[in-house]
Amino acid sequence: xxxxxxxxxxxxxxxxxxxxxxxxxxxxxxxxxxEESILTQIELxxxxxHNDLSRAQKCQELRWxxxxxxxxxxxxxxxxxxxxxxxxxxxxxxxxxxSDFFEKKEIKIEIKSRSQKEFKEQINKLKTIQNEIDDLFV
Amino acid sequence: MKPAVAYLPDEIVVExxxxxxxxxxxxxxxxxxxxxxxxxxxxxxxxxxxxxxxxQTKGKKVLALVNHKGKFLKPRADVPHYRCYxxxxxYWGTNCHLExxxxxxxAFLNNPLITLHVNTEDLKKELTERFQDPSSFWxxxxxxxxxxxxxxxxxxxxxxxxxxxxxxxxxxxxLKTKTSLVDSLLKLDHRGRTVVGWSLNTPKIIQEEELKxxxxxxxxAAAKKAQDAGYLIGFHLDPLVYYHEWEQDYQQxxxxxxxxxxxxxxxxxxxxxxRFLPEMKSIIQQRFPxxxxxxxxxxxxxxxxxxxxxxxxxxxxxxxxxxxKEISPNLFTYLCMETPEVWEEALGFVPExxxxxSQLMDERALSLRS
Numbered sequence: 099x100x101x102x103x104x105x106x107x108x109x110x111x112x113x114x115x116x117x118x119x120x121x122x123x124x125x126x127x128x129x130x131x132x133e134e135s136i137l138t139q140i141e142l143x144x145x146x147x148h149n150d151l152s153r154a155q156k157c158q159e160l161r162w163x164x165x166x167x168x169x170x171x172x173x174x175x176x177x178x179x180x181x182x183x184x185x186x187x188x189x190x191x192x193x194x195x196x197s198d199f200f201e202k203k204e205i206k207i208e209i210k211s212r213s214q215k216e217f218k219e220q221i222n223k224l225k226t227i228q229n230e231i232d233d234l235f236v
Numbered sequence: 237m238k239p240a241v242a243y244l245p246d247e248i249v250v251e252x253x254x255x256x257x258x259x260x261x262x263x264x265x266x267x268x269x270x271x272x273x274x275x276x277x278x279x280x281x282x283x284x285x286x287x288x289x290x291x292q293t294k295g296k297k298v299l300a301l302v303n304h305k306g307k308f309l310k311p312r313a314d315v316p317h318y319r320c321y322x323x324x325x326x327y328w329g330t331n332c333h334l335e336x337x338x339x340x341x342x343a344f345l346n347n348p349l350i351t352l353h354v355n356t357e358d359l360k361k362e363l364t365e366r367f368q369d370p371s372s373f374w375x376x377x378x379x380x381x382x383x384x385x386x387x388x389x390x391x392x393x394x395x396x397x398x399x400x401x402x403x404x405x406x407x408x409x410x411l412k413t414k415t416s417l418v419d420s421l422l423k424l425d426h427r428g429r430t431v432v433g434w435s436l437n438t439p440k441i442i443q444e445e446e447l448k449x450x451x452x453x454x455x456x457a458a459a460k461k462a463q464d465a466g467y468l469i470g471f472h473l474d475p476l477v478y479y480h481e482w483e484q485d486y487q488q489x490x491x492x493x494x495x496x497x498x499x500x501x502x503x504x505x506x507x508x509x510x511r512f513l514p515e516m517k518s519i520i521q522q523r524f525p526x527x528x529x530x531x532x533x534x535x536x537x538x539x540x541x542x543x544x545x546x547x548x549x550x551x552x553x554x555x556x557x558x559x560x561k562e563i564s565p566n567l568f569t570y571l572c573m574e575t576p577e578v579w580e581e582a583l584g585f586v587p588e589x590x591x592x593x594s595q596l597m598d599e600r601a602l603s604l605r606s
Contacts, residue, residue, distance in 0.1 A: 128531035169533050172545045199535035201546055202317075203577040236547060 100133055104142070108157045121164040140167055175200055175236045182233035192220055200236045237457065240415040241448035243333045243387060245299040245350065248272045249281050253303045259354040259391055260301050266390050267299075278302050282347050292523060295348025296333050304353030308362050309376065315539045318573045319587060321594040323410075325380035328353055328393060332383045334414055335447040337524040338475060341381060343513045352391060360400055367404045373598050376401075379412025379433070388417045395420050402427040408601050410470060414449035416458035422465040428605035431503045432462045433470030436493065438485035441477050445529055452489065460496045468501060468604050474508030474572055476552050478532050478544055483555065490559045499564035503601055507553050507582075508572030510534070511543040538575075546578060553582035568600045 101122050105115040125136050137143075140163040145156060166173040183194055193208040207224070211217035248270050254260050255274060264272060275281070278300040285291040309324045329352040330345055353359065367374060378384040378394065388394055394411060401409040402425055412433045421432070434455050442451055450458070463469050471493065476486065510529065512520075517530050534542040543549065553571060560567050570593060571579055579586040587593035 124531050128528055169535075169545070171533050171548055172535060175545070175547065198538070199545060201535065201538055202575065203546070203581075 100137065104146070104160070107146075108153050108160070110157050114157060114161065117161065118164060121168040125164070125167050136167070140164060172199065179234060179236060182231075185233075186227045186230060188227075189220070189223065191216070192223065194231075194234060196234070196236060203235060205231075205234050237454040238451040239454050240334060240386065240417070240450040243299075243350070243390060245270055246297040248299045248301065249278045249349070250274050250301045251278050251303050252276055254301055254354045257301075257354045257356070259352065259356055259393060262392050263299070263301060263352070263354075263390050270299075278349070278351075282349050285348055289522075291348045292342055292519070296331065296335075296350055298349045300349040300351045301354045302351055303355050304358070308353070308359040309366055309374075312377075312380075314590070315573060317538050317575055319571070319576060319579060319590060319593065320573050321375070321570070321597050322590050323375040323377050323594070326359075326376050326378045326397075326409075327381065328356075328359065328378060328397075329387065329391075330381045332386055334383055334386055334449045336414070336449065337445045337447070337520055337527040338510060338512055338516070338529055340512060340516070342519045342523070343515045345381070350387075352387070352393075356393065356396065363400070363404075363407075367407050370406055372406060374404075374407040375410065375594065375597065375601075376407060377410045377412060379410070383413050383415065384411035384433075385413040385415050385417040388415075388420060392420065395424065398424045398426050398430045401429040404429065408598075412470075412472065414446055414455065416450045416454040418458045418462050421467075422461060426467060428466070428468060431468045431470045431601065432459070433472055434459050435472040435474060436489060437473075437475075437477070438482075438489050440479070440481075440485060445477070445524075445527060447524075452492070456493060456496050459493075463497055463501055468503040468601065469497060470503050471505045472508070472572070473556055474506055475510035476508065476549075476556065477510050477529060478548060478552060482552070486552075486556055487559050490556070490563065494563045499567050501604065502567060503604055504568040504570060504597060505560055506570055506572045507556050508574070509544050509549040509552060511537070511541045511573065514540070514542055517542070539573075546575070549574075550578045550581040553578065557583055568597070570597070 099119065101118050105118055110118065122133060122136055125131065126133060145159055148156065151159065179196055188194065191210045195206050197204055209220050211220060248264065248267060250260060250272060252274050281298060281300065285295055288294065304327065308327050310327055312323050312325060330347060331341055331350045332339065333350060384394060397409060398421060401407055408429055408431060410431045410433055412435060414435050418432065436452065436455065437446065439452050442449060459469055520527055520530050533545045533548055535545050537543045557569050560569055569583065571583065576586045587596065
């Protein structure tokens with residue numbers, strides 16, 4: 099498979115290589131498509147020729163493109179969640195994550211505080227976004 | 237109309253201890269053309285297939301009539317976070333020849349033979365003892381690890397069990413099938429203690445994924461016959477499969493069903509999405525390479541099973557439920573193995589727990605008893 103050569107060229111880890119192969123093979127079977135046509139669909143050539151991206155970044159981008167093709171609705175929800183989270187402009191010490199694959203309709207908020215002052219600031223930040231988090235509930 | 241493919245094994249293996257059992261005698265008489273081997277223990281045939289990549293397929297060609305030494309009534313496994321009603325399943329036999337691509341038994345059973353537990357006197361004795369407490373109510377499914385009726389023309393087992401359940405006021409027997417093999421049940425005195433249930437799917441899914449089962453028309457004609465014979469009917473819209481034309485196809489399926497069936501004599505309709513153990517993927521790829529059922533947007537649920545991404549299945553269930561309620565607002569619908577989130581999104585309410593759902597189902601069954 100061509101994907102093997104590409105994964106080697108990008109120095110992808112063994113597990114990532116396996117992930118690429120599985121997503122590609124699933125899409126080929128689902129769509130009755132050839133490897134060539136799937137790789138064209140995700141615009142692989144342009145990605146590989148991209149001069150501003152490192153090998154690791156190309157790997158992650160390839161992973162995302164295959165994931166998006168294999169799970170379009172899930173990928174759309176993930177993208178929506180990330181965009182909604184970005185809008186909140188959270189400090190690095192506050193993490194908001196959905197449940198795995200959005201299986202539960204809940205979010206997990208994690209705060210890392212090193213002092214009471216910091217904690218109060220974080221709580222105040224959370225108070226300011228309390229009416230803007232509806233988009234996080236997929 | 238296309239009926240289910242009749243079961244015809246290449247060989248029957250009979251454990252010597254059940255040589256004289258009435259079910260054994262019946263099976264041997266009804267399959268008199270099939271070679272028979274008597275053995276002290278059928279496990280040697282099963283073990284001979286272990287490690288064989290074709291074991292699943294080869295095993296279905298052997299019918300084993302065995303003496304079951306364990307319990308016949310087993311509780312449904314509890315699955316945290318996914319809600320379903322409480323029931324027991326009847327361990328009268330295992331495996332099935334109908335070859336549904338997605339069948340969980342392919343990964344779940346460690347015995348590939350089609351196996352019948354023919355010591356039915358022990359089975360009835362155990363049930364009689366368990367049913368003795370009049371304060372408890374027993375929901376018993378006979379379609380958990382085998383299709384309830386696929387083997388009926390050979391075994392006559394349900395024909396024996398339905399009158400048995402008719403004698404017990406605190407139990408209900410549910411059959412679950414993808415066949416139309418009801419003729420031998422129509423004249424039985426069931427006293428409303430048996431619900432005959434059909435798993436229904438769209439013609440496309442039946443043709444592509446439920447390979448040796450009855451087609452939709454044949455199943456519905458059988459359901460009509462059973463309803464006319466006074467049986468309560470159950471339907472299982474499970475597994476729902478997401479594909480491009482799913483809305484149109486499932487809506488037509490519901491309309492067709494209730495153009496023949498009186499919804500007022502339907503005990504319940506369950507709704508459930510395709511779900512499978514992760515190891516099923518390679519089994520399906522190997523046994524049914526044409527099947528595309530595993531390439532949907534299935535994610536890993538908190539119970540480890542692959543199932544459709546939640547918003548996708550909630551959308552399906554909500555629409556299916558609304559089409560059912562358009563037929564009759566009184567239809568009792570429930571979700572099979574679903575999270576409280578999906579219950580809320582799709583049906584607009586969440587049973588407090590499994591026991592609460594069970595209570596609702598008991599009330600429904602009792603209210604429809606003649």
